[in-house]
Amino acid sequence: MKNEKPQKNPEDRHPFFDQISQLWRNKTAVLGLVIITIFILCAIFAPYLSPHDPLETALYDQLKPPVWHATGTWINILGTDDLGRDILSRLIYGARVSLVVAVISVGLAFFIGILLGCISGYYKGFRESIIMRCMDIILAFPYILLAIVVVAYLGPSLQNAMIAIAITYVPRFARIVRGSVLEECEKDYVSAARAIGARDFRIIFIAILPNCLGPLIVQTTLGFASAILDMAALSFLGLGAQPPTPEWGAMIAKSRALILRASWVMTFPGLAILFAVLGFNLLGDGLRDALDPRLRD
Amino acid sequence: MLAYIIRRIFVLIPTLLGVSILVFLMLHLTPGDPAELLMGERASEEALQEIREHLGLNKPLYEQYGLFLKQLMQGDLGETIWTRQKVWIEVKQRFPATIELSIVALFISCFAGMILGIISATKQYSIFDYLSMLGALVGVSMPIFWLGLVFMLIFSLNLGWLPMSGRLTVGVELETITNLYILDAIITRNWAALRDALWHIIMPAVTLSTIPTAIVARMTRSAMLEVLRQDYIKTAKAKGLSQFMVIFKHALRNALIPVVTTIGLQFGVLLGGAILTETIFAWPGVGKWMYDAVMQRDYMVIRSGTLFIATIFVLINLCVDVLYAVINPRISVK
Numbered sequence A: 001m002k003n004e005k006p007q008k009n010p011e012d013r014h015p016f017f018d019q020i021s022q023l024w025r026n027k028t029a030v031l032g033l034v035i036i037t038i039f040i041l042c043a044i045f046a047p048y049l050s051p052h053d054p055l056e057t058a059l060y061d062q063l064k065p066p067v068w069h070a071t072g073t074w075i076n077i078l079g080t081d082d083l084g085r086d087i088l089s090r091l092i093y094g095a096r097v098s099l100v101v102a103v104i105s106v107g108l109a110f111f112i113g114i115l116l117g118c119i120s121g122y123y124k125g126f127r128e129s130i131i132m133r134c135m136d137i138i139l140a141f142p143y144i145l146l147a148i149v150v151v152a153y154l155g156p157s158l159q160n161a162m163i164a165i166a167i168t169y170v171p172r173f174a175r176i177v178r179g180s181v182l183e184e185c186e187k188d189y190v191s192a193a194r195a196i197g198a199r200d201f202r203i204i205f206i207a208i209l210p211n212c213l214g215p216l217i218v219q220t221t222l223g224f225a226s227a228i229l230d231m232a233a234l235s236f237l238g239l240g241a242q243p244p245t246p247e248w249g250a251m252i253a254k255s256r257a258l259i260l261r262a263s264w265v266m267t268f269p270g271l272a273i274l275f276a277v278l279g280f281n282l283l284g285d286g287l288r289d290a291l292d293p294r295l296r297d
Numbered sequence B: 001m002l003a004y005i006i007r008r009i010f011v012l013i014p015t016l017l018g019v020s021i022l023v024f025l026m027l028h029l030t031p032g033d034p035a036e037l038l039m040g041e042r043a044s045e046e047a048l049q050e051i052r053e054h055l056g057l058n059k060p061l062y063e064q065y066g067l068f069l070k071q072l073m074q075g076d077l078g079e080t081i082w083t084r085q086k087v088w089i090e091v092k093q094r095f096p097a098t099i100e101l102s103i104v105a106l107f108i109s110c111f112a113g114m115i116l117g118i119i120s121a122t123k124q125y126s127i128f129d130y131l132s133m134l135g136a137l138v139g140v141s142m143p144i145f146w147l148g149l150v151f152m153l154i155f156s157l158n159l160g161w162l163p164m165s166g167r168l169t170v171g172v173e174l175e176t177i178t179n180l181y182i183l184d185a186i187i188t189r190n191w192a193a194l195r196d197a198l199w200h201i202i203m204p205a206v207t208l209s210t211i212p213t214a215i216v217a218r219m220t221r222s223a224m225l226e227v228l229r230q231d232y233i234k235t236a237k238a239k240g241l242s243q244f245m246v247i248f249k250h251a252l253r254n255a256l257i258p259v260v261t262t263i264g265l266q267f268g269v270l271l272g273g274a275i276l277t278e279t280i281f282a283w284p285g286v287g288k289w290m291y292d293a294v295m296q297r298d299y300m301v302i303r304s305g306t307l308f309i310a311t312i313f314v315l316i317n318l319c320v321d322v323l324y325a326v327i328n329p330r331i332s333v334k
Helices: A008-023 A026-042 A088-124 A125-139 A145-154 A156-185 A188-195 A199-234 A248-258 A264-293 B003-027 B033-037 B047-055 B063-073 B085-124 B127-140 B144-158 B183-187 B193-227 B233-240 B243-281 B286-296 B299-327
Strands: none
Touching: A008 A026, A008 A264, A026 A088, A026 A264, A026 B063, A088 A125, A088 A199, A088 A248, A088 A264, A125 A156, A125 B003, A145 A156, A145 A199, A145 B003, A145 B243, A145 B299, A156 A199, A156 B033, A156 B243, A199 A248, A199 A264, A199 B144, A248 A264, A248 B003, A248 B144, A264 B144, B003 B033, B003 B063, B003 B085, B003 B299, B033 B047, B085 B127, B085 B183, B085 B193, B085 B243, B085 B286, B085 B299, B127 B193, B144 B193, B144 B243, B183 B193, B193 B243, B233 B243, B243 B286, B243 B299, B286 B299
16 A cells, blocks of 8 residues: 555654554455455556446347346346446446545545644644634534535536545544644654754644654545445435446446346445445554554444 | 533534534535526526525625524524425424434444444454454445345345335324324324334334444444453452343443443434435435435525534534533543
């Protein structure tokens, strides 16, 4: 994972390798990593892996069942949907959509959250109260509601859904960073940095922030899991990816009408969501145990 | 304690005001003319002018917000755009359905989650422990809208055991008092309706409870493990108390403290998840209503509905905090 880059200071390497080996011994985390790697490979090599064009409709191949059905064929291993599109190909391309969505929306929330968290933790005072009150307001909306409302106003599209998810995730990061920064600010090295005349920017981003990385990495990994899940839910409600984008949630939404005639159209996208989310959750749990024992639940 | 509660309520006021400002501003922050957003692009100029007059969109923003707040204080949630009905009437009708669904789901997740967690903790590293914790992780990762459809496919369409949607079969008579059908059926001793209502609620409630059950199970397990390691448990065992007494009387009590907080926090998941679950099972609650409003672009309903759900959520969180302080006297009420 790109998050696990060795730190620059050679003295930091020991705990880092400790953590890596701890992670490696954690079987569930390794399983999560394997699942995620499979999905990432699918996303990168989608054009080579998928047997058909995910958008190509075939009038005569509508609703073909998967290969293990009596009438299934190896041409469409997981069958086709109501427009004759190959489901396996759509699933593979769907990995692309979901992972890109997760990276962008969590990435946005990550940077905004860190910025707000640093400002409120370091400068305190009225800036802190304003930022934290704003975070409280966002947190006053249960679960996916705020995302739904934001998309309802901006208009349904993949891009707007990403923005909406990013907004709802900002407080998670801001709170973690603020807490860590508050804690770190009390320590001597920060006073030392101040004493040698380092500027605030340097103190925050070079001195303090690397010490808050553990919980941030954990939260990012878990954030990927919930972003995939939330985007699938938004698309299922018709607020995220629009047809003909091969998005897993949107695929399930379209299959609702076919539930009796062709259950496979619905089954596989759901399993894809489940496994992708499970992968990130497994890894996130493992990382939490390895990096930040305080956060264990 | 009273001082603590009062202070907590005061902290809530800015949050709720902020929420009201946010939902109010959303209409105006969206690019474009609010009247056009409300009425759609094809609305005639007269219709636009009329809606501007009607909702006061011509007035300055602060005046509009003042009016909005004044209405809210009087318990007026405004009108729907298309039918010009009072939103409050709709909320009153639909909210009990959501509450009923959420409470049943919460009950299922408390019961199932705590049992799973307790057994896993007492048999740590057993095969049961591994399976139930893997199950809990799968539960947390579950797209519940998909799970609902799978349940529907299996239990309604293939097996025909459970009804697919709605709260009651058409034709079943039930005198509504509280609008919580299960409660109404018990009050009026209408056992046929009770059975029907229970049959209808099982699938949506189980679907909705998936994620909370998993979270409660994980929380109970880790809280129990923490407590079971302590000396007083050893003492209790050494005294010769039965396993049952040690676990349920001595350990569970202390383990419950974090679990109760977790359970309280699940209300958010339930209220949000209700939008998905109610949409799938055509459950006539607030969630389905919000979804319909989003689809019809009735921004007045979206605004009031959002504010209503957020307020309920914030109030429930307040209750959880207070409850936490009550059951855990070690937490000094600072």
